[in-house]
Amino acid sequence: MSTICWTEAGTSCTAGWHSENAAPPPLRVVVADDSTKADTAYRLACEGTALLWRGDFHNARQLMQAMARRIDRKAPRGGGSPAESFHLHRRARRHRARVLGRLLVRLDVGHGLDLRRAPDVREACAEAYGPPSGPTAVSLTELLGVIGAHEWRRRGVEVPALGARVHPHYGVFSPVRGEYVDLVAQAPLPGGAVAFDLGTGTGVLAAVLAKRGMARVVATDISARALACARENVRRLGFADRIDVADPGLFPAGRANLVVCNPPWLPGRPNSTVEQGVYDADGVMLRSFLTGLAVHLEPGGEGWLVLSDLAEHLGLRSRADLLALIEAAGLEVVGRLDTAPRHPRARDAADPLHAARARETTSLWRLAVR
Incomplete structure (x- = not known):
């Protein structure tokens, strides 16, 4: 030290x-x-x-x-x-x-x-x-x-899609922006029983998938703190028999019928531990998810990319850039669900980035192998 x-x-x-x-x-x-x-x-x-x-x-x-x-x-x-x-x-x-x-x-x-x-x-x-x-x-x-x-951590965060609270740990991004959780709770599930939740954080999306009926969910994260947090929440919520929190990494071994990823939404260097859930230098996690998705999907399976378009409104990444990454990975878009953000900053005119935040849309992109 x-x-x-x-x-x-x-x-x-x-x-x-x-x-x-x-x-x-x-x-x-x-x-x-x-x-x-x-x-x-x-x-x-x-x-x-x-x-x-x-x-x-x-x-x-x-x-x-x-x-x-x-x-x-x-x-x-x-x-x-x-x-x-x-x-x-x-x-x-x-x-x-x-x-x-x-x-x-x-x-x-x-x-x-x-x-x-x-x-x-x-x-x-x-x-x-x-x-x-x-x-x-x-x-x-x-x-x-x-x-x-x-x-x-003591009080927890209410998640309506679960009808329960999740308890974030220090340094783990809290699911206070519930719109992305609701998208995962509403999107039509593909056939099959196995799902991967990449970058699980608190484990909230893995829990939503288990509640929706996925028989086996494998949750991953590169952060040891996030994995400990997810394991604790999985136990609290009663899903320990269906959710396996894996060792540190992005993709687990094997294939799944559904692979869900909610990567950091903005390309940029995080200033703090908790900002690692918001900023991803050079979009590394987004690119890794897209390039690795095809070989981890079962035939007929889907990958769900949950992503805000705030980076597009800020001029940090274009829609054409995102679509080019999807195409280069051998994937196609088979559907998309959109929702408007509900967090207070979207309505805060004093925020330096208000003009971009006011136009933000959060989307769940349904991807399949071409």
Whole structure:
């Protein structure tokens, strides 16, 4: 584990460094507390200096919000084309994440947080990080994400298509956008009893397929966290006898009558662990699904590609590009179901990408071997 070093009360101190986003440990760390002004914290963080918080926990959150306001005031406003606007927005989000990520807290040997008015974060940190390995510094923004994920995991997310809740783990994309789940619940099933769910995440689509009557569903993911999450949800929902959560990978061995894939919808580099469910650099998962589908389908089987067209409205991928990928893979489109997004951002006129989001359609493409 990497370490960070700082001086406190005339004493040299060290702690382990942990970053889910693989950010390198800061080279310079100073102590900050309730007397630290937002302008000072913002300037130091922009210069690359990390601030290890030693004051009141709620004051740390207020300081972070004040720093965020200063960042947002200086953020660029739009671009010429939708693609330029998107790239400006992503660059601004990366800068925001870097600066705010320099406000740190120290977890003790048991994942405890020794700050005034601090919540008990031990269970949340154990879920996200595993067993503690000594005092560790993490960014406050990451810790708040860990706390939020713990609450999502505890309460779960209602899935009307299942009539039940699924419980996402930290770093696993939550099925809060229910329209894609509804598409899988409504599309006409091909004949046969075996289905693959590629990139299963929480296992929600595998569960929907099992509830619809598929006798055997094999769920895959490249993320160990997602696989653990899916196994837990499969057990909770009572489908352990019909859903097999496989080892890490994309396609499992063998063939299926139905192969379902809901890849990240936008080509781009994710800024955080959870963004891996939204952004896929160079569209690797989309291409891998399409190129590998034909050899994993039983005769007469179908592949279901669940995909938003937001990338098209942002100028990141054209409809012609998508159709060319489908054709090059030896596939044809035998049907498509469309739905409009229902999430709040689609109606948020203040969102920098509102013009594209307002036109977004989510589709389930039914694909077969030509």
